[in-house]
Amino acid sequence: MAIMQKKNPIGPKRRNENFSKNRVHTKPRRNFRKKRNKPQPLKIKPGADGRLKKVFASIGVPEKGTFTPDAFQLEAISAVRHSDCLVSAPTGSGKTWIAEQAIARVMEKGGNSWYASPLKALSNSKYAEFSEIFGSENVGILTGDRKENPDAPVIVGTTEILRNQLYDSMHQGQDLATDFVILDEAHFLGDEDRGVVWEEIMIYLPIRIPLLMLSATIGNSDQIAGWLSEIRSKECVVVEETKRSVPLFPLFFHPSGTLLPLLSQNGSGKKLYKKVSTYTNNKLSPGFEISRQLPPFGEILDVLKKYDLLPAIFFLKSRADCDNALGLCKNNFVDDPDRRTRLSQRIRELVGQSDHFAKHRQLRDLEHLAVGAHHSGQLPAWKLMLETLMTEGLLDAVFATSTVAAGVNFPARTIVFLNSDRFNGREFLPLSSTEFHQMTGRAGRRGMDNIGFAVAIPGKFMDIRLIANLVHSPSSYVLSQIKINFSMVLNLLLSHTPDQIEELLKKSFATYMILRGKKKRKAQRLIGNEHKYLWRDFLQHFNFLQETGYVMRDGQLTYDGVWASQLRVDQPLMIAEGFRLSLFPGSDPALLAAIITSFVSEQDTDDRIDKDLIPEKLMKAFVSVKAGLRPFAKHMLMRGFEPRPFFLRPAATIYAWASGQAWEDVLPFSEMAEGNLAMLILRTADNLRHIRGLYEVFPEAAETAGKAIELIMRDPVTGFYEA
Structure with a gap:
């Protein structure tokens, strides 16, 4: 039976996204205006x-005239010729011009440049912009959704792709194939969810590759530069501009x-x-x-x-x-x-x-x-x-x-x-x-x-x-957000011994903040009282990987650990365990996409759903995967790791979409906003791409994953995206 052929009789409507009606607070929200008698609104007159x-x-x-670069832009161009450089300047002040000039200089010498940004949309925009400046034949893009001209002298992509390339180059014992790296929106170093990626790049990047960081104004740019100068054994020049253009x-x-x-x-x-x-x-x-x-x-x-x-x-x-x-x-x-x-x-x-x-x-x-x-x-x-x-x-x-x-x-x-x-x-x-x-x-x-x-x-x-x-307030301090996860541990063990990893963790910005930072007490309160906390967290992950057969006693990865390291997704072990237990559908693209969605969906959902609306083979596969992974999930929980719950509605939604049903039919069934559903599909496609990369180990699943991507990456989700 196809999904959504009849109305869901018991599935309640999703909670309204309007926070004014359904506010979720950990603390009572402050009412900034005292209660008063109900005044009548005034009639608005300009x-x-x-x-x-x-x-x-x-x-x-402003009158059109010859462009004259600002002093801070010229200072940054000069600094990056001989050192790393952190540019801290107001939004819209012209930081991209600095990157363009630096890239042009690298190209003149026959070198390659990597421009990393936090957002796919921003990467797409910079790709189009740089293609006009440097010629489309000289610019490539790597965002997961798009892979075009990957050997071009100028690569634009997301920070996650750059981090993954660093993992691969360390594993293969090769140098990263670029001569210059630009990290745009470098203040994302302090982002609670994604800051770890910025910090990893800064730690892993070979010293020979100059690093240019472009950031909105931040309060502790000198501290960040001091940390980088120490771990990279080269000067990091801070160029600050506080005046708005x-x-x-x-x-x-x-x-x-x-x-x-x-x-x-x-x-x-x-x-x-x-x-x-x-x-x-x-x-x-x-x-x-x-x-x-x-x-x-x-x-x-x-x-x-x-x-x-x-x-x-x-x-x-x-x-x-x-x-x-x-x-x-x-x-x-x-x-x-x-x-x-x-x-x-x-x-x-x-x-x-x-x-x-x-x-x-x-x-x-x-x-x-x-x-x-x-x-x-x-x-x-x-x-x-x-x-x-x-x-x-x-x-x-x-x-x-x-x-x-x-x-x-x-x-x-x-x-x-x-x-x-x-x-x-x-x-x-x-x-x-x-x-x-x-x-x-x-x-x-x-x-x-x-x-x-x-x-x-x-x-x-x-x-x-x-x-x-x-x-007129100064900008906030950026604090380290580094945290250990299974994907990081597996990928570091590809190329490092545990002792070497401990030395890498000592290079973290978190450790620097605690030991030398101006805000030492604040860092200790938010991060920990001593720099060993990261190492203890690493050992907790390391020991679990040993228990479950992904790592050997000497710290080397097992055969399963090697291929599992390529699953650079949010739940790599759960997906890897699904493959080890042969739980995933091997030849049905729509079914595989639906099951993988269960590992992607983060938001809580009301999973009450009329089971008659769910095709029998989807229900059977979902129940089988959930039951098969339950012992492993309990093991994770016993060791202090919290696996995410599985939800049926997102899986059923993606199954309907992958099966060719119309967006107008799938959307109401999903009980999501359009953007949330599109993001669920895009993230599912990202996970499927990593499975597609396991073609040497699981050729059938890899081929099926490729077909699944083609099924779900279609209008109106794709728009300006490409699979």
Whole structure:
């Protein structure tokens, strides 16, 4: 029986993603405004404080002229000729130009360069950009989804691919086939989930290869450089630029529609502007949070349009708010007929032959109102289209979650804050200075704006004083996020003895922070009291691998350990054990894709599902794999490792998609947002690619995995991605 031929009678709807309705907190969320009598909202009428007249007069486009590099850019180019270099500069200040010049110099000498970024979308963008600069024949891309021209002198890819190449070169006893490495968004070193990859690259990279790191401003760049200088036995020069290429002016949007300076002394001070302070201190000040509704975005856009503050990016707290905001902009018609024509033509070009995007529910808002919603619940290709339209100056506003601030070239004249906190996946926390500066880094387009603006709108979850303090606050410290996992242990044991691995772990940034860091006490509190903690964690993983037959007593990998090391995925041992026990379907691509999805899905799901909706062979395979791996999962749990639970609904969803069912049928069954389902498919494809790489050990499964990738990587998931 095919999936979804009848309505699921008992499967409840997925929890609403709108955090305003279903908030999950580990701590009570702070209400920044005291309770008060219910004031009536003011009628919005565009207005501006007299002190803004001079500021608004500076709005405009800079005169076209010969490009002159800034002093920090020239300093970085000079430094990277003889040393490693860490560039810490505001978002949008021109760090990519440094990379371009450095790559050109390496090419002139006949060398190769590797440009690593944290996001596939950013890698795709840089690939297109570098192809224009250096010629498409000289540029390749490696992201997992795409593999083009891999022997080109310039390679663009994700940090995970670069890390994996370092694993392979160490195993084969060969040097990495590049002469220069650029790590973009190097502040990701402090990312809780992915920072370990950046740290591994910095530790494993051969000393002969110069390293250029491009980062948003960070508070402890000298400390990071000191660590790198020590472990790489060569100088790491810090080049810091604190001045924005486009000046930023912070504004306050009074609910009456009047724009005020947020800070005293024409925006350069640290105290609130007197009128803003008066508003903030008055318990009865009118606000926008009447009945917990969204502010009247259409009227707010009218005010911003009157003072030439568009285009704008509005940062909202949830996906639902971003989508619902579009409905409040119904009167934001594009007045300029030329821009209206160019917008329609460009949308038709980007939508192309995709029937799905041609029917997208937000297409009319995009084309007729010049507004869009951008968040992780949307398909990658749709988000990329919005980014393209915004970059080309064809949209008035984009309503986005804060994730758009990190790593995407998505500029505007104005950014608008409605909340002073951010949901990190577990709880709401106040914005950090780094997060704030990343967001405000999108305000003011270099070469397109003389000045950028950050507008704070008062509301229930807005701490105006916090925003004011963040304007001139120093950037946050980056802390080590290194952690041991089974994939790391297996891959290091390919080329190192346990004693050598202990020496590698002593090179970690975490160890350096604890022993020599300026924030030693903070590091000890967050990481541990002594540098041996990583080694103890390694031994715990090492001992388990010995118990389960992946590692021998002398530390060498067994036959199973060698091929399992190639599974550079989140759950390598569970998948490896599935192969050792012959639990996986060997010749059915759709079935293999479905089962592998069970190892990919991270989010909790309500797995109550009508079993009549599940094809018999899928149910049989799922139950067999789950039962077969239960003893191994219990063994992991006994040794202190927590395996993830298996969920049937994601497996059934991918089975339906791989079996050729339409997106419009699969999506409601999945009980996911479009973007979440697309990400599940993309991550499943990543896992299948690693299985495809085991062709010498499991030829049938490898061939089946390749066919499974072809089945699931299709429109509308692929868009600008390729399998």
